[in-house]
Amino acid sequence: MSIDQDLKIAVILGSTRTGRFGPVVADWLLGHLVAREDMTADLVDLAATPLPTVFPSFGGELPPSEAELLAAVSPRLAAADAFVFVTPEYNHSFPAPLKNAIDWHNQQWHGKPIGFVSYGGLSGGLRAVEQLRVVMAELNSVTIRNTVSFHGAAQAFDADGKPRDPAAEAAAKTLLDQLAWWAHALRDARQTRPFAA
Numbered sequence: 001m002s003i004d005q006d007l008k009i010a011v012i013l014g015s016t017r018t019g020r021f022g023p024v025v026a027d028w029l030l031g032h033l034v035a036r037e038d039m040t041a042d043l044v045d046l047a048a049t050p051l052p053t054v055f056p057s058f059g060g061e062l063p064p065s066e067a068e069l070l071a072a073v074s075p076r077l078a079a080a081d082a083f084v085f086v087t088p089e090y091n092h093s094f095p096a097p098l099k100n101a102i103d104w105h106n107q108q109w110h111g112k113p114i115g116f117v118s119y120g121g122l123s124g125g126l127r128a129v130e131q132l133r134v135v136m137a138e139l140n141s142v143t144i145r146n147t148v149s150f151h152g153a154a155q156a157f158d159a160d161g162k163p164r165d166p167a168a169e170a171a172a173k174t175l176l177d178q179l180a181w182w183a184h185a186l187r188d189a190r191q192t193r194p195f196a197a
């Protein structure tokens with residue numbers, strides 16, 4: 001693979017709530033990704049592609065209907081060079097469907113970088129992000145230092161889906177620049193030497 005090949009970024013939208021605000025945030029981020037020449041984006045919307053919530057026994061097989069649900073998500077995570085989690089904060093953490101999507105997978109996360117765009121009430125989703133850093137370290141991922149966060153999310157965007165605070169655009173650029181650095185470095189490293197878990 002050429003070192004110049006576009007980075008494949010899977011954007012995982014962690015909120016599945018009816019009437020959720022998440023798509024406004026995800027669409028804004030996707031706008032940034034589409035505008036870049038070094039990245040292609042795949043939106044993994046956990047509402048559109050729900051995953052089973054009951055795990056099989058160790059070594060057990062999934063019923064075909066559940067295997068089909070996983071097949072709509074797992075290959076896309078495997079193909080990604082890097083991820084951005086778009087997550088709200090629910091009770092000082094991140095939503096259960098996002099944890100479910102994380103737990104269904106393992107190697108798909110290994111040796112890959114993850115950036116965060118969070119939103120919520122007073123905290124801007126930052127407590128959800130801090131918890132995600134701990135979880136994703138267990139899955140051999142690298143989390144990106146800089147984040148983008150929106151406090152009082154519903155008021156933070158205008159009717160066109162643009163953040164009212166122009167600083168958000170610069171924050172998104174910094175996040176994606178850092179993600180690109182890690183994604184290139186880790187993709188090169190995985191090609192040189194397969195990740196040993």
Ligand SMILES: Cc1cc2nc3c(=O)[nH]c(=O)nc-3n(C[C@H](O)[C@H](O)[C@H](O)COP(=O)(O)O)c2cc1C
Binds near residue numbers: 122
């Ligand atoms: C079950 C639940 C728990 C929440 N807990 C928090 C919280 O702990 N801290 C916070 O800042 N906002 C909290 N909120 C507010 C949400 O972060 C905010 O409404 C956000 O827009 C929800 O994302 P969604 O609309 O995409 O589902 C909570 C919302 C819900 C539904």
